[in-house]
Amino acid sequence: MTTDTQMAPAELGESIITIDGLNKWYGQFHVLKDIDLDVKRGERIVICGPSGSGKSTLIRCINRLETHQEGSIVVDGIELTDDTKHINDIRREVGMVFQHFNLFPHLTVLENCTLAPIWVRKTPKREAEELAMQYLERVKIPEQANKYPGQLSGGQQQRVAIARSLCMNPRVMLFDEPTSALDPEMIAEVLDVMVGLAEDGMTMLCVTHEMGFARKVANRVIFMDGGQIVEQNEPEEFFNNPQNDRTQLFLSQILQH
Amino acid sequence: MADVKTFVPAPDRAPPSSAVGPIAWIRDNLFGSIGSSIATLVFFYLFFSYVPPFVEWALINANWTGSDRSVCEANAAGACWTFINVRLEQILFGLYFASNPDELWRPTLIFILFFALLLPLLFEKTPGKKWLTIALLGVFPVVFYFVVYGGYFGISQSNTTQWGGFLLTFALAFVGILLALPIGILLALGRRSELPVIRSICVIYIEFWRGTPLITILFMASVMLPLFFPAGVEFDKVVRAMIGITLFQSAYTAEAVRGGLAAIPKGQSEAAMALGLGYWRRTVFITLPQALKISIPSIVNTFIALFKDTSLVSIIGLLDLLNMAQTTARSMEWKGYDIEAFLFAGFVYWAFCYGMSRYSQNLERKLDTNRRN
Numbered sequence A: 001m002t003t004d005t006q007m008a009p010a011e012l013g014e015s016i017i018t019i020d021g022l023n024k025w026y027g028q029f030h031v032l033k034d035i036d037l038d039v040k041r042g043e044r045i046v047i048c049g050p051s052g053s054g055k056s057t058l059i060r061c062i063n064r065l066e067t068h069q070e071g072s073i074v075v076d077g078i079e080l081t082d083d084t085k086h087i088n089d090i091r092r093e094v095g096m097v098f099q100h101f102n103l104f105p106h107l108t109v110l111e112n113c114t115l116a117p118i119w120v121r122k123t124p125k126r127e128a129e130e131l132a133m134q135y136l137e138r139v140k141i142p143e144q145a146n147k148y149p150g151q152l153s154g155g156q157q158q159r160v161a162i163a164r165s166l167c168m169n170p171r172v173m174l175f176d177e178p179t180s181a182l183d184p185e186m187i188a189e190v191l192d193v194m195v196g197l198a199e200d201g202m203t204m205l206c207v208t209h210e211m212g213f214a215r216k217v218a219n220r221v222i223f224m225d226g227g228q229i230v231e232q233n234e235p236e237e238f239f240n241n242p243q244n245d246r247t248q249l250f251l252s253q254i255l256q257h
Numbered sequence B: 001m002a003d004v005k006t007f008v009p010a011p012d013r014a015p016p017s018s019a020v021g022p023i024a025w026i027r028d029n030l031f032g033s034i035g036s037s038i039a040t041l042v043f044f045y046l047f048f049s050y051v052p053p054f055v056e057w058a059l060i061n062a063n064w065t066g067s068d069r070s071v072c073e074a075n076a077a078g079a080c081w082t083f084i085n086v087r088l089e090q091i092l093f094g095l096y097f098a099s100n101p102d103e104l105w106r107p108t109l110i111f112i113l114f115f116a117l118l119l120p121l122l123f124e125k126t127p128g129k130k131w132l133t134i135a136l137l138g139v140f141p142v143v144f145y146f147v148v149y150g151g152y153f154g155i156s157q158s159n160t161t162q163w164g165g166f167l168l169t170f171a172l173a174f175v176g177i178l179l180a181l182p183i184g185i186l187l188a189l190g191r192r193s194e195l196p197v198i199r200s201i202c203v204i205y206i207e208f209w210r211g212t213p214l215i216t217i218l219f220m221a222s223v224m225l226p227l228f229f230p231a232g233v234e235f236d237k238v239v240r241a242m243i244g245i246t247l248f249q250s251a252y253t254a255e256a257v258r259g260g261l262a263a264i265p266k267g268q269s270e271a272a273m274a275l276g277l278g279y280w281r282r283t284v285f286i287t288l289p290q291a292l293k294i295s296i297p298s299i300v301n302t303f304i305a306l307f308k309d310t311s312l313v314s315i316i317g318l319l320d321l322l323n324m325a326q327t328t329a330r331s332m333e334w335k336g337y338d339i340e341a342f343l344f345a346g347f348v349y350w351a352f353c354y355g356m357s358r359y360s361q362n363l364e365r366k367l368d369t370n371r372r373n
C-alpha cells in the first residue's frame, strides 16, 4: 500500500479490556499461552501473525465466542465468566466483524441492522430504522437497504456487517480478517470505512494482514506466533525495527510483494 | 490515439432449419440415441396398449347415474361410479353423518370452510395471508371441534366411534401435522442442545418413536394408554389415535428439522451471539427460519407419508377413507365393485398429497427468489 501518513495519536482513556494470564486449550492443544493484554479506550490495535497462531481465538475470547480455561478477561469492568447475563451484557458493548461477513441471508440489509437494536437494546422499530439508515449512509450503501445480502457484492456485504455492528453503539469493535475474503478492488472500500471509524475514536482490535492499514491507523501492532504474543510496538518501530527473528521473518514474507 | 478501430457487431443470422422446428425437437429428444429410441418405442407401446382401454372403462363407458347396482350390471363394460355416487356421503363423512341426513351440514360446512381458508393462501397476491394462516391453524381446529364433535350451542354431540371416511382421515392427519410441527421443532432443538439431560431425553424420544412402526404405536395407544390413567377416565378411540399419531409424527418432523438446523453455518449463530442475542432470539429469528426453509421438502414428505399412513387406524377399528371405501364395497348392495372403491380412495389421497407437494414447491420457490444466495 502507499506510504500513508499516520493519523494523529488517539487520546487514550482508561482500560476497557484487560486480559491477564490467559490460557486456552482445544483438548490437548495449547492454543493461547499466557496472554497479557491491556487495551485503553480509543486504542487501535492491529494483530498479525502466521496462520494458526491463535489470532482469531484470542479476539473470539473477548466476546466469549470461545471459552478460556485460565486467566481473566475483563471487558468494560465486567469479568467474563459462565454467567450468561454478563456474557450478553458484554456482547452488546462489543461489536464483531467476521471474515465471511455472516450476514443473515433471510433478512434484508435493513432488518440485519435493526434486529439486535430492537430485541437487545429494546429500541423502538422506527428509531432503530433511522439509526440503521444513518450507519448505512456512513458505510455508503443506504440505497441497498431493502435488498437481501445475497444480492450484494462481497465488499458491500462486509460494509453492511460493519454497519450492523455499529447499530448497537458498541464501545469496542473486533475485526477478524475483515478483508481477506474480498477481491482486491473491494478491500479499499472496506478499509476506508474502518479508517473512518478509527478517526471517530472507536476502540478497535483488528486481526489483519493489511500492513498499510496498520501503519496508518494502529497505535500498536501485536505479533502473535504459536499462541503467544511475541512482540508488540508502535507501528513505526514495529515495521522498521522488529526485535524478534520470528517477526522479521513474518514481515519479510508479507512485505515481499 | 490516432488509429482506434471502432467495434462493429456482426449481424445475427437465423439458425439452420435442421436445428429448429418439431422434427428437430422429436429427433433430439425422443430418438437422440439408440437407448433413447428404444425407451421411446417401449413407452409408446405400453401407453397405447393400456391407457386407451382404461380411459374407455373409467370414463367413456362408465356408469355415473342411477341409485342401485342394476344400472352397472346392465353395462358391465364401464366403471360403476354410480356406487361411489350413491355412497359418497358415507365414504367422505363416515357412518354417523351419513345416517343422520339432518347433520350432514356439519362436515360439509367444515370442508367448505377449510377450502375457503386454504385456497386464497395458495395465491401469491392474497392480502392478509398472516390472518388467514392464523385462522386456518388456530381457529379452524376449534370450529372443527365444535361443529363436527359438537355438544355445545345446541349442536348434538357426534359419536366418534362412528366417525369415518375422509373426515376421519382429515381429522387425524390435520391434528397430527398441527401438533407434530411445534413438538418436532422443540425436539430438534433439544437434540442439538448443549445440556446433556435435555439432549438425551430428546434423542431417546426420537429414536424410540422412529424405531417403532406406526401400526404398533396405534395398537399400543389403543390398548395401553388407558392403563396409564386412573380407572374411569374414558379415552375416546379417535383421541387415542391422535395421540399415537402425534407421538410418532413429531419424531419424524424433528429429524427433518434437525437436518435443516445442521445445514445452517455456525457463523450465523455466532454473528447473532456477537450482537448479544440470547438463545431463544437467535433460534427464533436466525437459525430456525433458515432451517425450516431448508427442510420444507423433507417436512412435507413426512406430512404426505402421515396422510397416507392414517389408514393404519383400521387396526384399532376405525374406518378412515380407505377402509370405509373398502367396507362399502363389501356390502351386499355393492359387492364386487372394489376396484372403483380403491380408485376413488386413491384419487382423493393423490389429490391431497399432490396438492401438498405442489404447495411446498411453491413455497420453496417463493422463499428463494427473494435472494440470490
Ligand SMILES: Nc1ncnc2c1ncn2[C@@H]1O[C@H](COP(=O)(O)OP(=O)(O)OP(=O)(O)O)[C@@H](O)[C@H]1O
Pocket: A026, A029, A031, A049, A050, A051, A052, A053, A054, A055, A056, A057, A058
Ligand atoms: N474449534 C477448534 N478445535 C480445535 N482446534 C482449533 C479450533 N479452532 C481453532 N483451532 C486451532 O487453533 C489454532 C489457532 O486457530 P486460530 O483460528 O485462532 O488461528 P489464526 O491465527 O486465526 O489463523 P488464521 O490466520 O488461519 O485465521 C489453529 O491451529 C487451529 O487449528
Ligand SMILES: [Mg+2]
Pocket: A055, A056, A057, A176, A177
Ligand atoms: Mg483466523
